Amino acid sequence: MTTLTIFFCGTGSTKFDNAHENYWDGELVSTLASHHAGREFAEWIVVDGPGTSNLQADDLFTKSKDYGLSGTLFGKGWEENVQHAMNIIKGKCDWQREQLTEAEYNRLKAAGIPIEDVKVEGSWLWRKYNYGERSVTQQKLQEQIIKTFRKDGVIPTKVNLVGWSRGGISCHMLANAMFNDSALQNIPVNIFAIDPVPGIGNFQEHRVKLNYNVKEYVGFYARDERSKGFSCVIPQTATGTKTSIFPMPGRHATLVGNASADGVSGPKVVAEPGLIVRHFAEVCLKRWGTVLDKNLNLTDADLRNHTAAIVNEAAKYKAMEKCSYTWFTELDQGERYVSLGSKGVPFSTVKGTIYTPATGLTTSVLDVEAYRAIR
Template identity: 80%
Template sequence: MTTLTIFFCGTGSNKFDDKHKNFWDGEIVSTLAAHHSGREFAEWIVVDGPGSGNLQADDLFTKTSEYGLSGTLFGKGWDENVQHALNIIKGKCDWQRKQLTEAEYNRLKAAGIPIEDVKEEGSWFWRQYNYGDRSITQQKLQEQIIKTFRKDGIIPTRVNLLGWSRGGISCHMLANAMSRDAALKHIPVNIFAIDPVPGIGNFQENRVKLESNVKEYIAFYARDERSKGFSCVIPQTATGTRTSIYPMAGRHATLAGNATALGGEPTNSGDLNALIEPGRIVRHLAETCLKRWGVPLSKTLNLTDTELRRLTGAIVSDEARYKKMHSQSYTYFTELDKGERYVSLGSKGVPFSAVKGTIYRPATGLTTSLLDISGYQHLR
């Protein structure tokens, strides 16, 4: 039996953001992925977010393009990310990077490996270089890791998904793609989403609705975000899906571990860890759920109820500082709905506090008091 966990980074974020300068103790998705103590590719993968620079392009199990700014603005590239994740689940690539890069060629040459000399093609003005083919592709190496280290067959017995921002929406997209795949639709899926935001024009059904293969859905939403175009999604879940949603103080990045006073780039060294409490709480609860779902993690926070109360108490004491975030925007414009953040309940726009009801645990939904840590008992 193999539990596979897939970590989806947010827009512009990547696998190496556990050391990003804007996050005092690491961006949450890349940090949790780095703390997975299992075998990469066989038991876990981390997928860079749209607009993150295509650092993983040569390693993906499906071919992608360089989308640049369109990845940041419109999420271009996340369909390929989902297909890559599907292929990883099945342990079979549909594309391989067969040609060597210049860096790989130079490294092999320097090591004295007998490979063909670089070939020059075209005129001097349109000169191109062919560095030859890889003898073994990255994809084939990773396929072999999957074949060797997945227990009792290549197809995993459980899939956990965790993502922030468009990475959270990517979790929705992948779960729905699995539900439509005859080889994968039987696999139980668990999702932990952190302020899932699709961006303008990206509220299609596969991003705002989940099927019955999702057994548990947990999400935290940034109460103090007001950026226009940052409407978060509370998905429509299937009957029988255990659904828990929670508000958290701070902006979109605050929940992912950005602890600056205004939820953006730090203004000075002291600003880097000005408001650490929301990120600590979300990370602790994400770790709690992942461990319950069979994920081996190292360096976990293991907060006690007393420590949780101290953190939530500090948030309440800093309420005035969180209210200052309401005038900030990642897109230069802000928007309100009855003085609150505008959110998408399925595909319907509603005010933040309208999202509650008996389909959720706790039933208070996004009106749950931050001081009520008993609301987290469903996550343990």
């Protein structure tokens, strides 16, 4: 039996952001991935977000390309990310990087391994270099890791998904892709999403609605985000899916460890929301069977101290509402505009008995007891 955990980074974020200067103790998704105690590829993977120049292109199980600015603006590349994750689940790539890169070629040459000299092709103006073929591709090595270290067969028995921003929406997309695949449809899925934001024009059903293969959905949403085009999604879940959603003071990046006053960059000022979200991400993942180390293990007393600090700094969070990642801000009756499924509504209207607790996005930050629903 294997529990596979897939970490989807947000737009412009990568697996290396656990040491990014904008996050005082590491960006949440990449940090959680770096704390997984199991075998990469067999038990966990981390997927770079759209708009990251595709640093992982050579390792993906499906062919992708560098979408550049269109990745940042429109999410281009996340469909390939989802297909890569599908292939990882099945343990079978549909594409391999067979050609050596320049770095690999130089490393092999320096080690004295007998390989052909680099081939120069084309005219002097449009010169290209062919560094030869790999004898074994990265994808084949990773396939073998999956075959060796997944217990009781290649297909995992459970899949846990974690994602921030477009990475959160990627969790929705992957869960639906699994539901529509006969080989994966019956695998139970759990999702921990942090402020899932699809971007303008990306509210199609497979991004805003979930099926019954999702057994539990936990979402944390940034109460003080006001950037135009940053409407977050509270997905429509299936009957029987335990759904818990919580508001958290701060901006989009505040929830994943950016502790600056403007939610962009600067010294640590408002660290508490990121600590609370990280703690409950760890709590949920461990409860779902993911093996993590270096956990925060916050006590109820710790949580009360953090929430009291948030209340005491209310003016700082209020000031964040004037900031925008996209130059423009938007309001709906004085609060954030969100997408309930595909329908736009004000933030505080998202509540009701379909959620646990029923207070939904009106839950008080001081109500530490409300978090018992996800412990």
